[in-house]
Amino acid sequence: MLRLTRVVLIWLNRLNWLGAALALAGVLLLLIPPTAVETQLANRFPDPATGRLAIAAVFGIVVLVAPCVHAIFTRLTALIGTAINGRPFVPENVGHLRTIGWALLAIQLLDLALGGVAGFVDRTTGIAFGWSPSLTGWLAVLLVFVLARVFATGAEMQDEVEATV
Amino acid sequence: MAVRITLDEVLYQRRLTLTDLADRVGITLANLSNLKTGKARAIRFTTLDAICRALDCQPGDILAFDPTTPQTPDD
Numbered sequence: 329m330l331r332l333t334r335v336v337l338i339w340l341n342r343l344n345w346l347g348a349a350l351a352l353a354g355v356l357l358l359l360i361p362p363t364a365v366e367t368q369l370a371n372r373f374p375d376p377a378t379g380r381l382a383i384a385a386v387f388g389i390v391v392l393v394a395p396c397v398h399a400i401f402t403r404l405t406a407l408i409g410t411a412i413n414g415r416p417f418v419p420e421n422v423g424h425l426r427t428i429g430w431a432l433l434a435i436q437l438l439d440l441a442l443g444g445v446a447g448f449v450d451r452t453t454g455i456a457f458g459w460s461p462s463l464t465g466w467l468a469v470l471l472v473f474v475l476a477r478v479f480a481t482g483a484e485m486q487d488e489v490e491a492t493v
Numbered sequence: 494m495a496v497r498i499t500l501d502e503v504l505y506q507r508r509l510t511l512t513d514l515a516d517r518v519g520i521t522l523a524n525l526s527n528l529k530t531g532k533a534r535a536i537r538f539t540t541l542d543a544i545c546r547a548l549d550c551q552p553g554d555i556l557a558f559d560p561t562t563p564q565t566p567d568d
Contacts (some may be wrong), residue, residue, distance in 0.1 A: 384558045491534035 333345070334408045341401040347396030354387040372455050382452075385445045389438050417482035425476035429490040432469045437466065495562040500555050503548050519544035531558045 358380045360417045373379025403424035439462060446457030504514060511529065515522040520540060527533045528540075541552055548555070 439499070488535065491527075493520065493528045493533045493536050493540050 330408050330412050334405050334412075337405045337408070338403045341398055341405075344397045344401065348391050351387040351390035351394075353393065356357050357367045358384040358387065373455075375452070378452060379449075382445055382449050386392070386442065387441050389445070392457055393435055396431040400428050403427050403431075417479060417486040419480075419483050421482045422476050422483060423473055425479055427470055428474060429472040431467050432465065432472060435467060436465045438464070494531065494534075495559050496500075497557045497559055498528055498531060498555060499557050500525075503550050503554055507510075507548055509548070513540065514544070514547060517547040 373382075407416065407421050407424050409425065410418055443459045443472055446459035449455055449457050500511075500514075504511065511525055512522055515525050515549075518540070519542070524533070531553065543553060544550075544555065
């Protein structure tokens, strides 16, 4: 299961960067004002320029989330590697978990920014973006930092055991 | 660490090698070597028991405390 999970994470990370590339293309497409895009937006937004900026902001947030997701997937892959080798309680994994915690926090903050954009679109256009705050996400941040502390203690204990004859 | 392992002296008196001792007590040569060279940070009572039985000695024969050795942060 661990080996399968590692393969899944590698492929999900590739999809992550593909999504970021598409989102970046979307940002560029929206910031360079082609007439076709504005015509489409005019049907949905009273002010097409503002609508263009709002959608570009959403795509921009997606682009910013991609490196955070990359950090999470790569650190998780490394952690799984140590578990497969039978020695997960090593100091490196403490660092990996802390990096995952900070990446999750960054994603939560970007989610708040997304909420801001959603609120702006709702107020200016009446279009409901369908955003709601994620308590689970914030709890996950706490959980991962606690887990990092647990792994730190585990690494110390592992070290003691290995130095015991 | 101020606690020293004086296994070499007892092995010499018994005319045994570390390999002989490893075979008798069922501990790997690598672990016994770590113990002899001071790399081990702890010893189990079961290990101490096995070594003393194999060498027919007291724990104090293979352990010594040197109070002049400064204490390290890991101690």
